[in-house]
Amino acid sequence: MARIVALSNESAAVVAVYAEQPEAGVAFALAFPEGELPRLVYWGRPMTHPETVVDAADALRPQRVSGALDYTPWPSVLPTQAEAWIGEPRLALRRDGVEVFCRFTVTDITLTEGDRPAVTVTAEDAEQQVALTWTMELDPSGLLRQRAAIRNLAYGELEIGKVELGFAVPGWATEILTTTGHHLRERSPQRQPLTIGRFQRTYVAGRPDFDASLLLTVGAPGFGFEHGEVYSTHVAWSGNSLLSAERLPYTQPVIGGGEILFGGEVTLPHDGAYETPWVYGAYGDGLNEVASRFHRYVRSCHPEMAIKPRPVILNTWEAVYFDQNYDTLVALADKAADSGVERFVVDDGWFGSRRDDTSGLGDWQIAQSVWPEGPKSLKALADYVHGKGMQFGLWFEPEMVNPDSEMFRNHPDWVLKPTANRLPMQGRCQQVVDLTNPEAYDYVYDCMDKLVEELGIDYIKWDHNKLVTEAFSPENARPAVHEQTLAVYRIFRDLKAAHPGLEIESCSSGGGRVDLGILEVADRIWASDCVDPVERADIQRYTSLLVPPEMIGEHVGASPAHSTHRSTSQEMRMAMAFFGHMGIEWNLLKEPQGDLDKLGVWVAEYKRHRADFATGTVVHGDEGDPAVRLDGVVSADKARAVYRFTQLTTSQTYPAAPVRLPGLDPDAVYRVTPLDMNRELKLNVTDGQSLDITNGQSPLGWWNDDGVCLTGRALQTYGIRPPSLHPAQAVLFTAVRQ
Numbered sequence: 150m151a152r153i154v155a156l157s158n159e160s161a162a163v164v165a166v167y168a169e170q171p172e173a174g175v176a177f178a179l180a181f182p183e184g185e186l187p188r189l190v191y192w193g194r195p196m197t198h199p200e201t202v203v204d205a206a207d208a209l210r211p212q213r214v215s216g217a218l219d220y221t222p223w224p225s226v227l228p229t230q231a232e233a234w235i236g237e238p239r240l241a242l243r244r245d246g247v248e249v250f251c252r253f254t255v256t257d258i259t260l261t262e263g264d265r266p267a268v269t270v271t272a273e274d275a276e277q278q279v280a281l282t283w284t285m286e287l288d289p290s291g292l293l294r295q296r297a298a299i300r301n302l303a304y305g306e307l308e309i310g311k312v313e314l315g316f317a318v319p320g321w322a323t324e325i326l327t328t329t330g331h332h333l334r335e336r337s338p339q340r341q342p343l344t345i346g347r348f349q350r351t352y353v354a355g356r357p358d359f360d361a362s363l364l365l366t367v368g369a370p371g372f373g374f375e376h377g378e379v380y381s382t383h384v385a386w387s388g389n390s391l392l393s394a395e396r397l398p399y400t401q402p403v404i405g406g407g408e409i410l411f412g413g414e415v416t417l418p419h420d421g422a423y424e425t426p427w428v429y430g431a432y433g434d435g436l437n438e439v440a441s442r443f444h445r446y447v448r449s450c451h452p453e454m455a456i457k458p459r460p461v462i463l464n465t466w467e468a469v470y471f472d473q474n475y476d477t478l479v480a481l482a483d484k485a486a487d488s489g490v491e492r493f494v495v496d497d498g499w500f501g502s503r504r505d506d507t508s509g510l511g512d513w514q515i516a517q518s519v520w521p522e523g524p525k526s527l528k529a530l531a532d533y534v535h536g537k538g539m540q541f542g543l544w545f546e547p548e549m550v551n552p553d554s555e556m557f558r559n560h561p562d563w564v565l566k567p568t569a570n571r572l573p574m575q576g577r578c579q580q581v582v583d584l585t586n587p588e589a590y591d592y593v594y595d596c597m598d599k600l601v602e603e604l605g606i607d608y609i610k611w612d613h614n615k616l617v618t619e620a621f622s623p624e625n626a627r628p629a630v631h632e633q634t635l636a637v638y639r640i641f642r643d644l645k646a647a648h649p650g651l652e653i654e655s656c657s658s659g660g661g662r663v664d665l666g667i668l669e670v671a672d673r674i675w676a677s678d679c680v681d682p683v684e685r686a687d688i689q690r691y692t693s694l695l696v697p698p699e700m701i702g703e704h705v706g707a708s709p710a711h712s713t714h715r716s717t718s719q720e721m722r723m724a725m726a727f728f729g730h731m732g733i734e735w736n737l738l739k740e741p742q743g744d745l746d747k748l749g750v751w752v753a754e755y756k757r758h759r760a761d762f763a764t765g766t767v768v769h770g771d772e773g774d775p776a777v778r779l780d781g782v783v784s785a786d787k788a789r790a791v792y793r794f795t796q797l798t799t800s801q802t803y804p805a806a807p808v809r810l811p812g813l814d815p816d817a818v819y820r821v822t823p824l825d826m827n828r829e830l831k832l833n834v835t836d837g838q839s840l841d842i843t844n845g846q847s848p849l850g851w852w853n854d855d856g857v858c859l860t861g862r863a864l865q866t867y868g869i870r871p872p873s874l875h876p877a878q879a880v881l882f883t884a885v886r887q
Contacts, residue, residue, distance in 0.1 A: 151287070153266035155258075156203040163206045164258065165190070167199040168266040173291030173442070175432055178202035179268060182210070184255050185232070186225035186272060186283070189317045192293065192380070192432055211399060222399045224317055226283060227297060229253075236397050237347050239407075241310030242279065242299070249307070251277050264289055278303035290445035293430040294385075301417035309415040313393065314428045315405030318380045322402055324370040325394055326379075326436075327362035328691050333679040333712050335359045335660035336691035343367055343402055347395040353409055355388060355581070355617020355630050356662040363663060363695040365392040366436065367404055373771035374436045375811050381439045382406060383695065385665035386426035388634035404430075411620075411628035426666065436694060437768050437811060443665075444697035444767065450669045451700075454763050459699050460491035460540060461752055462732035464610070467680070467711050469736065471498035471505055475525035477738070479533055484737035486537040488745060489752035493534045494542030494610055499527060501554060507578045510549055511556030513596035531604045542608030543600065547593045547640065548633075549579045549615055556592075563589040565629055567619040576615035584636035586624040594640055601648050609644070611671070613657040634666070641670035654702065660688070663696065673700050673730055680706035680734055681713040682725035683877050686778050686795055689729060690769055698782060699763040703729035705748065707736065717877050719744060720827070720842055723751040724793055724879035728762060728782060731755045750826055758782075758791055765790075768812040776800040777871075783812035787861075790884045791824075796874035804845065809868035810884060813861030819884040821869055822856030827880040830872055842880065845873040858887060 153168040163183070169176035178191035178199070190205035211221040220233045228234035231252035242249040253272035261267040267286040273279070280300040287293055295314050301307035323343050327350060328336045341348070350362050357363075366372075368379035382404045384390045389409040396402040405428055415423050433439040448454065463485040469477060473495070482493050497503065499520065501512030509516075520527040531541040550557050550564060552572075557564070557580070564580045566572050572580055584590045600606060622629035645651050655662055655671035659678035668674070676692045679685065685703070692701055703726040709716045726732065731752070737745060761784040768790075770779030776799060781792035792810060800806075813819060830843045830852055843849075849872050851857040859869070864884065872880055 151264055151266050151289070153260050153262055153268070154199065155260060156200055158203050163203060165203040165205065166258070166260065166268050167196070167202050168268070168287045169195040169199070170287055170289060170291055171195050173289060175287065175291035175293070177285070177287060177293055178205060179285070180206035181255060181258065182206045186227060186253055186255065187268070187270060188223060188225055192316065192318070192430070214399070217399065222397060224315060224400060224403050226285070226295060226314060227281070227312070228315070236395050237349075237393070238311065239313040239315065243308040243310060244303070244305050249277050249279065251279050253281050273302075279307065288446055290442045290449070291431070292442050292446050293432070294427045296425045296427045298422050298424040299417070300422040301419060304419045307417045307421075308413065309410055309417065309423045310412070311407065311410065312423070312425045313391070313405060313407040314425065315403040316380065316382060316430045318367060318402050318404055320401045321369055322367040322380055324368055324372065326366040326368075326372075327364075327392075329362070330359045332359050332658055333677060334684060334688070335677050336363070336688050338687070338691055342370075343394050343396055345396055345398055347393060349391055349393040351391045351409065353389045355620055355633065356613060356657055357387070357390065357664050358616070358661050359659070361663070362392060363692065364431075364439070365394060365404060365406070366439070367394055367402060372435065374769040375771045375809070376435050378434055379432070379436060379439060380404060381431040383429045383443070383665060384408070384426055385429060385669075386634065387637065387662055387664050387666040388630045390426070408631065410631060414628040414631055416627075429665065437766075440694045441766050443695050447665070447668050447697055447700065448764075451672065454699050458756070458759055459730045459763060461489055461755065462492045462494055462542070462702070462704075462730070463490045464494045464496055464704065464732060464734045466496035467706055467734040467736070471503070473498050473519055475520070475530055478530055480738055481736070482530075482534050482537055482539070484745065485733070486539060488733070488737065488749045489756070490539060490733060492540040492542055492608055494544065494608060495527075495530070496544040496610065497546075497612070499543065508551050508553035510546060510551040510579060511554045511582065513545070513593070513600065528604055531606070535605060540607035541605060542610060543604065543606050544610045544612060545597060546612040546614060547597060548582055548584065548613055548637065550582050551578055552580060553578070560589070562586075562623050565617070565620045565622060565633070567621045569623070573619040579615040581615060581617050581620065583622050583624055583629065583633070584640070585622050585629050585632040590636055590640070594643060597640075597644060598647060601644065601651060607651065609651065609653045611653050611655055613662055638666065638670050645670075660692065663692065665695070668696065668700065673702055675702045676729075679710070679712040680704050681710035681715050682717055682722045682879070683715060683797055684713060685725050686797060689725070690778065690780060693767050693769075698729045698767055699759070701729035702732055703727075704732040704734040706734050715877075718842065719747060721877055721879050723748070724795070724881055727751070727755055727881065728780060728791075728793065731759070754824060754826060761785075761789065761791070766812055770808055770811060772808060774800050774802055774806060777805070777808070779808045779810075781810065781812065787812070787814040787817070788886045791881060792884070793879055793881050794871040795879040796876055798876050804873040805871050807868035807870045809866065810864040813864055813884060814886065815860065815862035815865060817861050818858055818887045819861055819864060820856050820858050820887055821851065821864070821882060821884045822854065823852050824881040824883060827882070828852070828854070842874060842878045843872050844875050
């Protein structure tokens with residue numbers, strides 16, 4: 150049961166707070182030396198003697214050393230130069246363009262008990278007339294999160310430049326893991342040492358973008374998914390932000406981040422306040438445990454997903470692109486329904502003059518030239534889809550507009566632009582709608598609200614294709630990314646409140662906007678515009694560090710892949726789409742019946758496992774072979790698991806080396822067998838009827854209906870030998886407790 154306690158030493162010079170979530174296996178402790186802002190003095194497993202944390206201040210406080218100030222830096226949760234912090238400024242405030250240097254004194258500490266124990270600190274710099282309220286919470290998932298509010302007590306305006314919050318971590322955490330990427334190749338891992346100095350990832354495109362590292366993780370060198378203590382941080386914000394890790398010669402490392410604000414973006418009047426986004430921290434033994442904490446938190450925001458199966462989707466984009474018409478989409482809907490699809494989504498091209506990406510965006514009225522009134526209208530298609538027992542979805546890009554559109558011609562002032570006469574550089578022939586303008590907001594919301602009602606829309610695919618640059622609002626005469634981000638959250642919430650049951654997918658040219666801010670209001674994210682299964686192997690793996698599988702859109706596409714022109718087997722494409730929110734983005738009208746029948750078999754198998762995907766634990770293996778991947782989902786009760794073994798390229802080991810199966814009950818016995826669709830492994834010849842998916846020269850002993858029975862401990866220690874596969878192939882198998 151969660152608890153939080155206050156402690157003090159005999160002299161009461163130091164006050165400490167200890168909080169724990171025993172079921173999540175996490176605790177933290179704060180020390181408040183002599184009325185100063187708190188120091189994070191412990192973060193890890195729960196303590197057997199928490200009363201000892203009151204001595205942590207004396208145990209960790211640095212000595213004064215030569216050549217420095219009288220007080221050696223010992224970073225608080227918001228260090229300032231008044232604490233002798235000489236690293237990157239983490240609190241930047243200005244009055245009339247002049248820097249305000251604050252020295253906060255704690256005036257109150259409030260402890261909140263319950264499922265989410267919390268510490269709230271009130272502090273003030275009376276001379277500078279700035280007040281601070283800082284809160285740290287320990288979520289039932291084991292996530293630690295903090296945020297701060299800055300209040301202006303003076304009658305002159307106070308400009309907020311920066312509020313960057315941090316978590317102090319142990320000095321042995323000297324390796325950094327982040328991800329990088331670009332369009333069609335998001336979430337590529339990269340590592341570097343955490344040396345003296347500052348490592349920072351900055352995102353100022355109005356969204357996290359493809360290059361965003363969902364987490365910044367530090368740990369002992371060589372940590373992986375299954376091993377090694379790690380600390381991760383994430384900023385729950387869909388606008389401009391930064392993540393950082395900093396280490397000074399004088400003190401332990403600090404990880405954290407915050408929102409990035411442009412000059413004048415947030416200026417507080419008397420008694421006005423600015424509240425930061427939540428900055429999250431996660432502790433775990435390996436990345437799998439860290440990911441499970443984020444998954445548990447996100448699932449708590451969407452409890453309906455545990456009882457409402459994620460419907461298999463067909464999205465029309467790579468099937469027809471802009472070539473939409475009633476007859477084609479009705480025929481595609483028939484093929485989709487026959488394959489087991491439960492949600493049919495019409496993508497870009499149904500509105501205004503939108504026959505390509507150069508015009509019509511922002512004119513959210515049905516294109517009469519494509520969808521005339523009558524029996525071949527878009528409403529008729531929606532009714533037909535509903536009649537086939539499927540949900541109907543529609544694509545929007547509410548934040549963007551083409552200059553070649555009626556919306557822009559009628560309201561050129563409804564876009565973000567740096568001057569009255571100059572627009573920002575375009576992207577995909579688009580500009581950004583100023584949703585901080587009430588008229589523009591109402592227009593966009595009303596158009597969407599009306600169409601959801603008229604067409605019976607069950608699902609919105611919400612896209613965001615342009616980087617938000619030079620984001621200045623003509624309406625408010627100031628930079629607008631902060632308020633624009635809040636407006637986006639508000640439309641999501643307002644639409645879902647007005648239409649109970651409506652779901653919204655967050656897409657941003659694929660994975661350009663993935664963060665806890667959007668995940669709290671969206672029901673699904675599109676991980677990447679690339680559906681090539683070889684590229685997707687790591688895109689999906691590292692996206693799952695933050696996003697639970699039931700919210701990651703994973704689609705079966707065509708071969709060759711439209712984005713890479715790589716040819717892959719249908720089995721590989723279906724296996725890669727199996728572990729998330731499965732979908733299809735493929736012109737089924739052009740495929741032979743045999744391939745459609747095979748697709749139907751895989752869809753049916755996915756439906757048998759998707760309940761576990763929505764509640765289970767995602768695991769990834771630490772393979773010694775960089776050419777292979779082992780990924781899986783273990784049911785919440787550890788009674789069963791599904792694993793995928795993927796051979797991306799050729800290996801140095803030959804045949805395939807055993808892989809360990811993480812996440813199982815070590816004391817239970819499991820029967821491991823291949824899934825039916827993969828049971829028939831061919832030898833090095835192809836019979837013309839079935840695809841050869843192995844290069845093994847003899848049968849694999851356990852690859853049959855009976856499989857093998859081993860303990861969870863054996864499977865996690867020595868593992869099991871997978872089939873020897875050709876490159877760009879994958880197989881699925883299960884482990885079921887006996």
